[in-house]
Amino acid sequence: MATLTAAVLCTLAGTASASTAICNVPIPTSDGVVLRGNLWLPSNPDGSAAAGAYPTVLTVTGYNKDATNPTGQACSGEGGVASADTSLADRGYAVLLVDDRGTGASQGNWDSWGQRTQDDYTDLLDWIQAQPWSNDSVATTGQSYMGITSLLIAEADQARIAAGKQRAVKAVWADIPMSDAYRDVTFHGGATDTGFMPFWLGLTSSLSSLPPSTMLEDPAGSTQTWADHLAGTWGFAAQKLVETTVAGDAAYDGPFYRLRSPGERAGKLDIPVVIQGGWWDIFQRGEPLLYEQLTKSPNKKLIMSPHYHVSDGPPMEDPDLKDKWFDRWLQGARNGVERTPSVSLYPIGGDAWEHPSAWPPRDVTYTPAYLGDGKTLDFTAPALGDGDRAPLLPASSPCSRMTTQWTAGLAQGPCETDNRTWEASGLTYTSEPLEQDLKLTGPVVANVWAELTSKDATLVSVLSDVAPSGESNQITAGFLLASQRAVDPARSTYDRNGTLIRPFHPFTRASQQPVTPNDPALYRIEIYPTSAIFRKGDRIRLTIGSADTPATAPSLPSLADSLGGEIRVLHGGRYTSHVLLPVAPG
Numbered sequence: 001m002a003t004l005t006a007a008v009l010c011t012l013a014g015t016a017s018a019s020t021a022i023c024n025v026p027i028p029t030s031d032g033v034v035l036r037g038n039l040w041l042p043s044n045p046d047g048s049a050a051a052g053a054y055p056t057v058l059t060v061t062g063y064n065k066d067a068t069n070p071t072g073q074a075c076s077g078e079g080g081v082a083s084a085d086t087s088l089a090d091r092g093y094a095v096l097l098v099d100d101r102g103t104g105a106s107q108g109n110w111d112s113w114g115q116r117t118q119d120d121y122t123d124l125l126d127w128i129q130a131q132p133w134s135n136d137s138v139a140t141t142g143q144s145y146m147g148i149t150s151l152l153i154a155e156a157d158q159a160r161i162a163a164g165k166q167r168a169v170k171a172v173w174a175d176i177p178m179s180d181a182y183r184d185v186t187f188h189g190g191a192t193d194t195g196f197m198p199f200w201l202g203l204t205s206s207l208s209s210l211p212p213s214t215m216l217e218d219p220a221g222s223t224q225t226w227a228d229h230l231a232g233t234w235g236f237a238a239q240k241l242v243e244t245t246v247a248g249d250a251a252y253d254g255p256f257y258r259l260r261s262p263g264e265r266a267g268k269l270d271i272p273v274v275i276q277g278g279w280w281d282i283f284q285r286g287e288p289l290l291y292e293q294l295t296k297s298p299n300k301k302l303i304m305s306p307h308y309h310v311s312d313g314p315p316m317e318d319p320d321l322k323d324k325w326f327d328r329w330l331q332g333a334r335n336g337v338e339r340t341p342s343v344s345l346y347p348i349g350g351d352a353w354e355h356p357s358a359w360p361p362r363d364v365t366y367t368p369a370y371l372g373d374g375k376t377l378d379f380t381a382p383a384l385g386d387g388d389r390a391p392l393l394p395a396s397s398p399c400s401r402m403t404t405q406w407t408a409g410l411a412q413g414p415c416e417t418d419n420r421t422w423e424a425s426g427l428t429y430t431s432e433p434l435e436q437d438l439k440l441t442g443p444v445v446a447n448v449w450a451e452l453t454s455k456d457a458t459l460v461s462v463l464s465d466v467a468p469s470g471e472s473n474q475i476t477a478g479f480l481l482a483s484q485r486a487v488d489p490a491r492s493t494y495d496r497n498g499t500l501i502r503p504f505h506p507f508t509r510a511s512q513q514p515v516t517p518n519d520p521a522l523y524r525i526e527i528y529p530t531s532a533i534f535r536k537g538d539r540i541r542l543t544i545g546s547a548d549t550p551a552t553a554p555s556l557p558s559l560a561d562s563l564g565g566e567i568r569v570l571h572g573g574r575y576t577s578h579v580l581l582p583v584a585p586g
Contacts, residue, residue: 034107037099040094041133042094054094057330060097061098063207065213067210103229105214136168143175144309150173151174171272172269181260190554195550246556252508299338302342304531343357364440365585368580370571371448377540407551419472426546438583444580445501446525454515456514457546461479476530477527484506484512502526
């Protein structure tokens with residue numbers, strides 16, 4: 001294999017067999033930059049690479065594939081937050097883990113999936129198909145960043161096919177990926193994600209601040225690569241943090257985020273795709289939406305369960321499903337994986353996997369629960385109108401599930417299941433105890449009529465399950481910057497009766513409108529989708545707050561427009577403020 005002469009060859013002993021690992025394989029791109037990947041191939045008993053052409057399971061990371069193995073001399077596949085399932089090589093696959101441009105041992109500058117990086121994915125697929133160990137078939141996979149690249153690579157392959165090239169990507173298994181680079185995690189309702197994004201930018205930059213794992217074999221070239229990483233990753237991170245803080249271009253949706261959003265082009269994928277996510281994941285909003293956006297996928301699956309970004313959910317019904325997925329679509333195994341349920345949901349508070357026939361489920365009834373006098377929540381609209389006041393605060397108690405969720409699950413503790421200290425600074429509306437179990441499955445929206453005394457506000461809506469003990473367990477939440485209340489009807493989602501169940505806010509500079517003080521307005525707050533069971537005797541609560549510390553923060557201009565203000569939530573009479581709940585049958 002002439003292309004591997006610059007790489008380091010070693011043998012990794014497995015429990016029952018062995019695979020041959022080739023570390024830091026050079027992968028040239030069309031603009032002259034060289035990417036680096038670790039490759040594992042089936043091996044002979046003597047440890048040499050077995051002759052043959054194999055399907056490739058590909059993962060591309062921005063988290064430095066050799067972060068825990070800085071010399072690159074014995075690539076293990078366990079690169080900290082970037083890893084590959086090297087055991088697949090024992091089962092007849094080539095396994096390839098590649099550093100994204102500007103990260104790890106790859107040359108260039110990192111820009112968080114810019115156009116040149118996505119062009120690399122075309123070059124990478126061309127390179128794989130040209131290798132003697134490749135049978136031309138590829139599956140992409142990975143978690144989080146790597147789940148996102150799994151989709152972006154598949155989308156790049158669709159463009160290759162349109163240009164007359166041979167298909168490479170035959171299947172995708174994307175674990176905890178995003179759909180929308182603006183709405184899913186970078187911003188929440190137009191306010192900056194300050195819980196995860198600074199941490200993520202720092203993590204990516206820090207991991208690429210390590211010396212490249214090619215330093216021993218190529219000190220001169222690696223020194224330049226290292227310098228480019230230090231300048232590129234930290235420079236990019238600093239620029240974006242400053243722009244969002246002062247309401248520069250990066251604070252608004254536009255071409256930068258559309259390019260980096262897999263959901264924008266997911267409708268072109270005509271291959272089998274699995275989307276796996278969590279009800280408290282940082283990409284909770286986008287994972288079910290991606291499933292909807294895969295309109296041409298002939299065999300798509302959605303798997304959702306209660307977990308955070310870095311925690312595990314309940315055991316899968318079939319623990320071997322992922323291996324079977326690759327075997328079916330890359331090796332032609334007749335294992336029936338295509339007949340597994342298209343939608344697999346494990347509800348919050350549930351005790352088993354459930355399989356609705358579609359997402360969003362077709363058999364739910366979108367039912368309004370109305371805000372009323374005495375801060376009540378009731379399925380009957382109050383006849384008389386009134387309102388409740390609260391100050392707009394620049395900060396809140398950090399004791400909430402939101403803090404745990406938007407730190408990717410790292411900040412776990414007692415606040416994770418009891419939001420009461422966060423609720424104390426907002427307005428809470430609570431139902432009577434339920435007379436029977438109630439299941440909610442689907443998108444949620446809070447339609448809130450309110451007056452503000454200021455020109456802007458951060459509106460945070462939290463749906464909680466209140467136990468008889470008084471503990472308020474957050475189920476899901478949504479966010480909206482009041483000045484970004486504009487809704488695009490054409491891109492919003494409606495149920496079969498024409499009821500708006502998921503508002504689409506443009507979040508552009510042009511769509512932003514300062515609030516007219518003391519003028520009643522309707523704020524449609526998208527609350528992220530869920531599946532949850534409220535037990536008999538529990539109560540449903542909707543809380544409307546004005547801050548979510550430390551998870552979100554408005555830009556400085558928006559903050560200045562809200563300081564010292566007050567909100568008056570209106571309900572009853574002509575102002576039918578309510579939360580629209582996706583009530584499942586039974």
